[in-house]
Amino acid sequence: DAGVTQSPTHLIKTRGQQVTLRCSPISGHKSVSWYQQVLGQGPQFIFQYYEKEERGRGNFPDRFSARQFPNYSSELNVNALLLGDSALYLCASSLRFFSSYEQYFGPGTRLTVT
Amino acid sequence: DAKTTQPTSMDCAEGRAANLPCNHSTISGNEYVYWYRQIHSQGPQYIIHGLKNNETNEMASLIITEDRKSSTLILPHATLRDTAVYYCIVRVETGGFKTIFGAGTRLFVKA
Numbered sequence: 001d002a003g004v005t006q007s008p009t010h011l012i013k014t015r016g017q018q019v020t021l022r023c024s025p026i027s028g029h030k031s032v033s034w035y036q037q038v039l040g041q042g043p044q045f046i047f048q049y050y051e052k053e054e055r056g057r058g059n060f061p062d063r064f065s066a067r068q069f070p071n072y073s074s075e076l077n078v079n080a081l082l083l084g085d086s087a088l089y090l091c092a093s094s095l096r097f098f099s100s101y102e103q104y105f106g107p108g109t110r111l112t113v114t
Numbered sequence: 115d116a117k118t119t120q121p122t123s124m125d126c127a128e129g130r131a132a133n134l135p136c137n138h139s140t141i142s143g144n145e146y147v148y149w150y151r152q153i154h155s156q157g158p159q160y161i162i163h164g165l166k167n168n169e170t171n172e173m174a175s176l177i178i179t180e181d182r183k184s185s186t187l188i189l190p191h192a193t194l195r196d197t198a199v200y201y202c203i204v205r206v207e208t209g210g211f212k213t214i215f216g217a218g219t220r221l222f223v224k225a
Contacts, residue, residue: 004157033213035213035215041217042199042201042215042216042217042218043158043215044215045212045213045214045215048212048213056212058212088155090157090158092157092158099144099145099146099205100146100163100165102148102160102163103160103213104160105150105157105158105159105160106157107156107157108155108156108157110155
């Protein structure tokens with residue numbers, strides 16, 4: 001079975017631009033979460049979606065937004081990019097919303113803002 | 115939000131058991147303890163999780179103290195491929211769902 005997939009693998013953008021990152025969860029998984037990992041730090045929680053509804057949000061500015069589609073795939077959008085947005089963006093999926101269900105992570109999208 | 119505290123780094127000899135401690139003294143009754151590991155800049159890999167009881171799977175064992183304020187991840191026979199950053203996290207489920215990662219423990223397995 002395919003794991004969590006993310007696209008693109010790498011991305012280079014300029015300050016002020018907008019970016020969209022994509023995630024396909026494991027088949028049958030209905031919950032998707034997004035994380036930002038800056039070099040040398042642990043992943044920081046951005047959003048969780050379940051059944052197309054936002055179920056959790058981390059401490060990120062409104063420039064960050066996300067959505068989940070009927071097929072449970074998800075997009076993360078970041079507007080007005082800053083140099084500090086350069087990071088590895090990780091997507092994780094789980095079968096259900098509840099914390100008793102483990103999350104499985106994708107390989108991530110490496111975003112570089114110049 | 116519950117948070118975790120882990121040692122910054124640890125060493126372990128190949129073939130020996132690696133015991134990675136984690137403190138989560140503010141954990142609530144309905145919050146699970148999860149362990150993940152991350153090799154280089156790959157996505158974190160799920161290892162194991164538990165609520166109250168000790169757990170074991172093909173990768174590791176998780177020992178949770180009776181008061182649930184700390185736990186230990188045990189890799190029974192560490193190999194060089196187990197060298198990674200190990201994260202102990204608590205899944206918070208209050209007013210929304212947040213998963214909070216700390217800085218993790220960098221485990222070095224040496225031949």
